[in-house]
Amino acid sequence: MNDHVVQKLKSRFGEGTFEFHEFRGELTAVVPLDQIVEVCRFLKEDPDLHFDLLADLCGIDMYTPVKRFGVIYNLYSLKSKHRIRLKTFTEEEDPKVPTVSTVWSTANWHERETFDMFGIVFVGHPDLRRMYMPEDFEHYPLRKDFPLMGIPGSLPLPKK
């Protein structure tokens, strides 16, 4: 099944577009940032592949000078019971990734969470507000340079 997905993707988007990894039967494809929505839509809408469920969408901070932030998409097909993982990377300065909430509407909250924790801006998202942290919070807690105990004074407590 993995080979079939690889073949399908290669024939649709060209030989050198993706970087494929396979580990213990799990297929991962690294997708160029500008093609992520197109690839997602193809994987979902192709009747043969039919990855209709976005199981999870999360961020990652590689803490590297280039391509520091990444977004990971875990897809699942209810029809073929197959899984695939997509990754795409963006730069530290002004991290922007196109939204896939137009493809799977469940991505709406997942992208808000990723924005809240990593500060990755999802371009075209209908309602990109913070999910967990207070609305006026100025930092991104899951970035590698955020201290474990937070920044003193950034989260106010009620008066005693």
Place this chain on the structure above:
Amino acid sequence: MGLESALGDSFLTTKLEDAINWCRKNSLFPMPMGISCCAIEMMAFAGPKFDVSRFGSEVFRFSPRQSDVMIVAGTTTYKMAHVVRKIYDQMPDPKWVIAMGACTSSGGMYRTYSVVQGIDQFIPVDVYVAGCPPRPDNLINALMTLQQKVQRGESRGSSTAIIGGHQSNEPHPLPVIAG
């Protein structure tokens, strides 16, 4: 109540504060501030097996305006702290707070940016309960400890003028004690 048969035609004398505090300590209405898993043990504490009604605290009030003691049971995040404080502020004086469990007392295993490292940073706590989560017996023990404090007229959160008791040197007017 049987007291008549024991005492016959005689009578007892006591101080008004002592009588009021004796009444108060045997009818502490808890406000169940169940934020996370400690709340399950708090429910067992209220349920028939551990049966806190033996100590007069079976009436869990879901309105802060009708409660005497707030049992904060669970991990308190910075975001939730404002809610806890707001509910505490709505409770009428005199009032007490039990910090139930490791998270509530000290942040517990959540040594992280989002969790308040002990609720005494924003509300006065009368009794701390150790455990993760504490057994219901342990919470009953906390309640009994609190009853001793109530009998002595002590509260971290209420002024002594309102609750009466031995620690206050100033005479206080009668209606305020009753209120």
